[in-house]
Amino acid sequence: MPVTLAKPTPDRLADYVAELEQGWSPNTVFPEDGAREELAQIAADPAAFLAGIDDPQALGPPVPQPDGSVIPRLPSFRRWVLADEVLVGGIGIRWQPGTDALPPHVLGHIGFSIIPRIQGRGYARRALELMLDHAWALGLGSVELTAHADNAASQAILVACQGQLQERFTTPVAWGARPAVRYRITRPDHRAAG
Secondary structure: OOEEEEOOOHHHHHHHHHHHHOOOOOOOOOHHHHHHHHHHHHHHOHHHHHHHOEEOOOOOOOEEOOOOOEEOOOOEEEEEEEEOOEEEEEEEEEOEOOEOOOOOOOOOOEEEEEOHHHOOOOHHHHHHHHHHHHHHHOOOOEEEEEEEOOOHHHHHHHHHOOOEEEEEEEOOHHHOOOEEEEEEEEOHHHHHHO
C-alpha cells in the first residue's frame, strides 16, 4: 500500500473524528485527554482546528502545558498518514528557525502515532521517512525523537531510519515522569560529512 502524508483538510475530517471517537489519539503521552481535547476543538470550530495543526509560521496562540503554564508556539505542522488514501495515523514536526536545537520543554522534533488496530504494517516507518524529507527541506541538519523506554516498536522504527540512541532519561513530571529514550537522526549529507 502506498503511504503518503496529507495536509489535514475538511474533506477528511470526518474520518479523523471517527478514529478519535474510537479511542485513537495522535497524543502518545496523554492519549485519552488528547483525543477528548481535539474532539472538543473540532466541535467548536473545525476550520480553526485545521488551521492550528498546520502552523509553519507559529501564528497560533501560546501552547498550554499540562501544568497550566503556557509557552510560545513553535513553527509546526501535522500531516495525516494515509495508506491507499485511507487514514492510518498522524505525524507532526516542530522546530526553531535557524537551529537544530529545541527548547528544553520540547521532547522532540517529530512525533507519530498509527491507529492501533493497523500497527505493524510499516506505516510509521514510511511516514517518518517522508517527514524526514520535510525536515531536511526546512534546513534541519538533525532531528531528535523520543519514545517511551518500553516501546520497542517505536525504537525499532527510529533505528531503521538511521536513528542513533542519545540518552535514556525520565520525562518531566508534566509529561508523565516516564522512562524514555532520545534518538537523533542526522541528515544524510551531514552523516557523510561527519
